[in-house]
Amino acid sequence: MGKGGDASAANKANKISWSQVKEHCTPDDAWVVYQNKVYDVSNWHEHPGGAVIFTHAGDDMTDIFAAFHAPGSQNLMQKFYIGDLIPGSNQNKTEHQIAFEKGYRDLRSKLILMGMFKSNGWFYVYKCVSNMMLWATAVAMVYYSESVAVHMASAVLLGLFFQQCGWLAHDFLHHQVFRQRKYGDLGGIYWGNLMQGYSVQWWKNKHNGHHAVPNLHNSTALSQDGDPDIDTMPLLAWSLKQAQSYRELQADGKDSASVKFLIRYQAYFYFPILLLARLSWLNESFKTAFGLGAASENAALELKAKGLQYPILEKAGILLHYAWMFVVSSGFGRFPVWYATTYFLVATASCGFLLAIVFGLGHNGMATYDADARPDFWKLQVTTTRNITGGHGFPQAFVDWFCGGLQYQVDHHLFPSLPRHNLAKTHALVRSFCKEWNVHYHEADLVDGTIEVLQHLSKVSNDFLLDFVKDGPTM
Numbered sequence: 001m002g003k004g005g006d007a008s009a010a011n012k013a014n015k016i017s018w019s020q021v022k023e024h025c026t027p028d029d030a031w032v033v034y035q036n037k038v039y040d041v042s043n044w045h046e047h048p049g050g051a052v053i054f055t056h057a058g059d060d061m062t063d064i065f066a067a068f069h070a071p072g073s074q075n076l077m078q079k080f081y082i083g084d085l086i087p088g089s090n091q092n093k094t095e096h097q098i099a100f101e102k103g104y105r106d107l108r109s110k111l112i113l114m115g116m117f118k119s120n121g122w123f124y125v126y127k128c129v130s131n132m133m134l135w136a137t138a139v140a141m142v143y144y145s146e147s148v149a150v151h152m153a154s155a156v157l158l159g160l161f162f163q164q165c166g167w168l169a170h171d172f173l174h175h176q177v178f179r180q181r182k183y184g185d186l187g188g189i190y191w192g193n194l195m196q197g198y199s200v201q202w203w204k205n206k207h208n209g210h211h212a213v214p215n216l217h218n219s220t221a222l223s224q225d226g227d228p229d230i231d232t233m234p235l236l237a238w239s240l241k242q243a244q245s246y247r248e249l250q251a252d253g254k255d256s257a258s259v260k261f262l263i264r265y266q267a268y269f270y271f272p273i274l275l276l277a278r279l280s281w282l283n284e285s286f287k288t289a290f291g292l293g294a295a296s297e298n299a300a301l302e303l304k305a306k307g308l309q310y311p312i313l314e315k316a317g318i319l320l321h322y323a324w325m326f327v328v329s330s331g332f333g334r335f336p337v338w339y340a341t342t343y344f345l346v347a348t349a350s351c352g353f354l355l356a357i358v359f360g361l362g363h364n365g366m367a368t369y370d371a372d373a374r375p376d377f378w379k380l381q382v383t384t385t386r387n388i389t390g391g392h393g394f395p396q397a398f399v400d401w402f403c404g405g406l407q408y409q410v411d412h413h414l415f416p417s418l419p420r421h422n423l424a425k426t427h428a429l430v431r432s433f434c435k436e437w438n439v440h441y442h443e444a445d446l447v448d449g450t451i452e453v454l455q456h457l458s459k460v461s462n463d464f465l466l467d468f469v470k471d472g473p474t475m
């Protein structure tokens, strides 16, 4: 764990320059800055939030810390303290930048004073009960009907139920619902493990990492210091540089034929990939919960250092999920195997599509950044993210329900623990703040946003095609 408190790590007077901080940027040599104080968290894999802490090694964590932590977590920082940042060595920030950062920190304080972080218990009771009614309807359609059409409609409804479970687990695990983090985790295990078959710890590792550095590319093809949600090579590339990144894995430094093929046609593969997404999430979750492997290198290190936070509940939740899913998919024992498998696959594909289409709208096709060109917290979160509005015949009320809070993805990314029912009010303030400071805030409806994602994939394909034909065609 970090050398916290070891003043000799800093220079004589415990004054540390920004360039010194930047040198300590890996998990086993990690310095972080919070309000101009420097902390050494090297190798602190026991951090309760896990490996995400290392996304800010060698960087300022003031705003991401505020976004994630319960009041009082700062108390734990003291043992990692090693010195103060030399006044004026603050990343060569202009007066304008300093005022901008103060502005968004003040906006956060204003939202706290307005009570925006307080959750409304009745809202969540309504969401939980209405979602269980969706589940009961899908189950009853299988139990009472003998019609193939009704059974397939039930499978799609179950997919929609899983999608809505996803939003609820998301709210609980971002600690929007309960102040007591343990209760939020239990809510996450109910909606995540038991109802959806996912692992809370797998989800936290991946999703919190995504929040810390949205649309930030890994620094190399095999490193995992960027946003795990855009770590989609060789299937999808979100920038030309990412498309080219697998060259470094080839002996001749050129693109392999398979990478050329996949990236060239990636816009066509986008929807089929969405349909398969849930299978991949189920697989990664099962492996995490049962110690059969981890989805990424940093998740593996985290598991090795801390193990599972809720080992019994995680495993029991997933096993019970497959048990009830087996009963429903088998039509309470009366469906033949091929029919039960079809039901399972339709529910799984519907869920993957319905969840991933909203994820895609949230960030895909928006700005991406290289690891060494990461902007400040606010600009990173806002410019990589798209809000979803009503339009093309979809009323706002439907979008609000369907997207489960992620229609205000920009506002959610800035304030992840702010309850979903307060996002609309927050949105108005965030948008006017962005306008005042000239930060582009992007919104699109479900159709236009999806077209933007596909156009972006095509553009990356075209740029890549132009680039690799220079080497001579190999296919």
Ligand code: HEM
Pocket (backbone or CB within 6 Å): 032, 039, 041, 047, 048, 049, 050, 052, 053, 054, 055, 056, 061, 064, 065, 068, 069, 070, 071, 073, 076, 077, 080, 173, 181, 204, 208, 212
């Ligand atoms: C010296 C620096 C840090 C200390 C002492 C610290 C401490 C803590 C503590 C005590 C908790 C558990 C209580 C709570 O959830 O508030 C926690 C959770 C968390 N931390 Fe940190 N943290 C540090 C830095 C960071 C950084 C830089 C990030 C992100 C880039 C981060 C991300 C998280 C997340 C996402 C959680 C919540 C995990 C959950 O919901 O289970 N932490 N941290």
